[in-house]
Amino acid sequence: MNIKETLFEKLEAKKPQMVQHRRYLHQHPELSFQETETSAYIQDFYKNKDVTMTQPVDGSHAIIVEIQGQQPGRTIGLRADFDALPIEEEADVPFKSLNEGVMHACGHDAHTAYLLGLAEALIEIKDQLSGTIKIIHQHAEEMPPGGAQQIMASGVLDDVDEIYGIHVVPVAGPEVIGFNKGNAFAGSSTFTLTIKGLGGHAASPHKTHDALVAGTNFVNTLQTIVSRRIDPSEMGVITVGSFDAPGGANVIQDKVTIKGTARYLNDELEQFMYEEIEKVAKSVAVGFDVTYDLDYQFGYPVLYNHPDKTNHVVDILSASQGDYFEHLIEIPAVSGSEDFAYYLKEIPGTFYIVGCKPEGTKSPYMNHHPKFEVNEDALVVAAKSLGEIAINRLSAAE
Known part of the structure; x- marks a missing residue:
């Protein structure tokens, strides 16, 4: 039995344990930068295992586990995140979140579960491995500045030659793995x-400076940035998600708060979009005789999948197509963002997708929805795919 067959056999046997991990974590979600119990659970899993375990970021909950092979080779990083979202769960599952207003609505519980199973299997076959595998259990993916940036700044990954990661997404079932090259996820x-x-009586609008009307004009004008200021061949999105103007029917309010996000697949658009949004805010302030305060937070950069490393991944996974999954598909760039981008800015690698659509579901609820669910068969697909990438790249010639 070769190393791949041995690894896969172990992963199949560990599926019940991976499911158990996932359901426990799902019941006990914690928000970004608050993952105390989740981190303790992961650390407890590695106790008495023949690995080196460190927490590289002071005051955070990140964990790096180093698996040292018996022969020289590359150092490969494998990452999974473990924070949850401030969402009240509505999914009808027996392991529903026990923490009010907090839910693993993005699948990070599944990410951690498959990486725990994969790490344990790799530890059990470490005598057959060449090089070193660094298992990266990352905190705070959901909240900028994000855990990835902190881990990179710590220097703990300075010796990593290549890095790989996965996100589960219910656009398809576990029989589908999706990849893309170059600028792959939006910044x-x-x-x-x-x-x-200046507020006042609704019957006398001429005596006020109506913040609500000014805010409405701001929202409408924002849409001209993408439609008129950005090259149509570039991907850009500006979305307003919150417009807060509480008050009564006969009162003109004196303050409006608007929240939104900008997305782009070209890093050059990051600063450009900020400048254009600032211009719109200034023009509205002048036109409606109001004042404004713009709190603008630059988030995650564009995630760049290195084409040569992605090609290696495609070659490796193609050999298993028809075995534990059926379809390996090149997908379009994704408008969602991911702080895995910080790793890929410094370390060659790629980030890809494993389908997790629940069986028998025609219209699944997507990530970040309160009814989001995961097909747990995706745990084994994720573990096997990441595992065979790792064992191949550890001793690859290039």
């Missing part, structure tokens, strides 16, 4: 605009 920024005017 993102967020903003909060507070407009302050």
Whole structure:
């Protein structure tokens, strides 16, 4: 039995344990930068195992586990995130979140579960491995500045030659693995605009400086940035997700708060979008005789999948197509963002997708929805695919 067959056999046997990990974590979600119990659970899993375990970021919950092979070779990083979202769960599952208002609505519980299973299997066959595998259990993917940036700044991954990661997405079932090359996931920024005017009686609008009307004009004008200021061949999105103007029917409010996000697949658009949004805010302030405060937060950069490493992944996985999964598909660039981008800015590698659509579901609820669910068969697909990439790249000639 070769090393791949041995690894796969172990992963099949560990599926019940991976499912158990996933369901426990799903019941006990924790928000970004608050993952105390999740981190303790992961650390406890590695106790008494023949590995080196460190926490490289002071005051955070990140964990790096080093698996040392018996022969020289590359150092490969494998990453999974473990934070949850501030969402009240509505999914009808027996292992529903026990933490009010917090849910693993993005699949990070599944990410951690398959990486725990894969890490344990790799530890058990470490005598057959060449090189070193660094298992990266990352905190705070959901909240900028994000855990990846902190881990990179710590220097703990300075010796990593290549890095790989996965996201589960219910666009298809576990029989599908999706990859893309180059600029693959969008960069993102967020903003909060507070407009302050002069309130008054609804019957006398001429005596006010209406912040609500100014805010409405701001939202409408924002859409011209993408439609008129950005090359149509470039991907750009500006979305307003919150417009807060509480008050009564007969009162003109003096303040409006607007929150939104900008997305782009070209890093050059990051600063450009900020400048254009600032211009719109200034023009609205002048036109409606109001003042404003713009809190603009640059988020994650564009995620760049290195084409040569992605080609290696495609070659490796193609050999298993028809075995534990059926379809290896090149997908379009994704408008969502991922802080895995920080790793790929410094370390060659790729980030790809494993389908997790629940069986028998025609219209699944997507990531970040309160009814989001995961097909747990995706745990083994994710573990096997990441595992065979790792064992191949550890001793690859190039």
